[in-house]
Amino acid sequence: MVIYIAGASSGLGLHTAQQLQAAGMTVVAGARSFAECEGRAPDGQYRLALDVRAEASVERFVRLACEKFGPPDALICAQGLLNQNAAAEYTDQELNDILDTNFLGSVRLIRQVMPLFREKKQGKIILFSSINGLLGIPFQGGYTASKHAIEGYAECLRMEAKPEGIEVCLVTPGDHQSGQKQYRRHGAADSPESPYHQRYTRAVHQIEHDESTGSNPDELGKKIAKALCKRHLPARLLIAKPDQKLAVTLHKLLPTKWFSAIISHYYGQL
Numbered sequence: 001m002v003i004y005i006a007g008a009s010s011g012l013g014l015h016t017a018q019q020l021q022a023a024g025m026t027v028v029a030g031a032r033s034f035a036e037c038e039g040r041a042p043d044g045q046y047r048l049a050l051d052v053r054a055e056a057s058v059e060r061f062v063r064l065a066c067e068k069f070g071p072p073d074a075l076i077c078a079q080g081l082l083n084q085n086a087a088a089e090y091t092d093q094e095l096n097d098i099l100d101t102n103f104l105g106s107v108r109l110i111r112q113v114m115p116l117f118r119e120k121k122q123g124k125i126i127l128f129s130s131i132n133g134l135l136g137i138p139f140q141g142g143y144t145a146s147k148h149a150i151e152g153y154a155e156c157l158r159m160e161a162k163p164e165g166i167e168v169c170l171v172t173p174g175d176h177q178s179g180q181k182q183y184r185r186h187g188a189a190d191s192p193e194s195p196y197h198q199r200y201t202r203a204v205h206q207i208e209h210d211e212s213t214g215s216n217p218d219e220l221g222k223k224i225a226k227a228l229c230k231r232h233l234p235a236r237l238l239i240a241k242p243d244q245k246l247a248v249t250l251h252k253l254l255p256t257k258w259f260s261a262i263i264s265h266y267y268g269q270l
């Protein structure tokens with residue numbers, strides 16, 4: 001099985017790539033930081049430079065991967081950027097960075113692999129969403145918007161691709177012990193002059209605590225490997241601790257004001 005995976009230099013993308021490799025799959029791993037170390041890595045993965053924000057880089061990644069290993073059986077979009085700020089204070093640049101990386105970057109990859117899947121009359125697309133693709137939390141408005149964009153897009157893509165034998169799965173992780181600080185940016189709300197500063201600091205403290213005590217990223221990688229080995233992909237893999245799964249259920253069941261009050265309290269806003 002040949003897998004192309006974006007965002008495989010760090011975090012959940014890296015752990016997933018390692019688990020797929022361990023399961024005997026051929027992994028073509030893409031990330032910007034592979035520009036200096038393209039080719040076969042010691043762990044067996046084949047690395048190629050990839051910047052999902054640049055169409056030419058995405059085209060090159062898919063072309064070189066296809067020349068070397070043939071068309072993929074699956075594409076995994078695991079790249080990500082988390083830009084934290086107050087919803088009302090995000091700059092256009094901050095929102096552009098996050099949407100371009102998390103959402104448009106995946107669309108660029110899908111555009112390139114779709115003709116390859118179509119030729120084989122089969123293919124699997126795995127898009128990394130997040131619990132934030134299903135519900136919002138304070139000071140992650142840009143990230144939450146990007147993940148909601150992926151959710152809506154995937155729902156449409158799934159219906160359009162199915163008749164061509166192409167399946168779409170949303171991976172929805174809760175907090176995992178994986179993300180690197182370099183991909184967590186802080187906007188104006190982080191400044192002591194910001195009217196949001198104190199509440200921002202409390203929320204970010206909780207977010208960082210939850211990530212550092214989060215789930216094991218290798219287990220997520222194993223679940224994705226298992227799903228890929230089955231004949232059909234599930235529409236969604238929600239991989240989270242029980243309290244985060246409960247939050248998803250409560251978000252569906254409770255009146256919006258009640259749910260917002262619970263989440264606000266949890267993140268130190270009330």
Ligand SMILES: NC(=O)c1ccc[n+]([C@@H]2O[C@H](COP(=O)([O-])OP(=O)(O)OC[C@H]3O[C@@H](n4cnc5c(N)ncnc54)[C@H](OP(=O)(O)O)[C@@H]3O)[C@@H](O)[C@H]2O)c1
Pocket residue numbers: 006007008009010011012013014030031032033034050051052053077078079080081101105128129130131172173174175176177178179180183211214
């Ligand atoms: N960690 C969690 O708890 C968690 C929870 C829910 C969802 N997620 C989702 O899981 C995915 C991985 O997140 P993470 O926190 O585990 O990883 P991370 O440590 O934040 O790593 C981000 C990855 O994305 C790549 N990337 C960033 N910009 C890129 C670009 N322009 N082109 C290509 N690759 C790019 C980075 O590689 P280069 O810098 O080398 O390009 C890196 O490999 C993301 O989609 C994230 O939203 C994570």
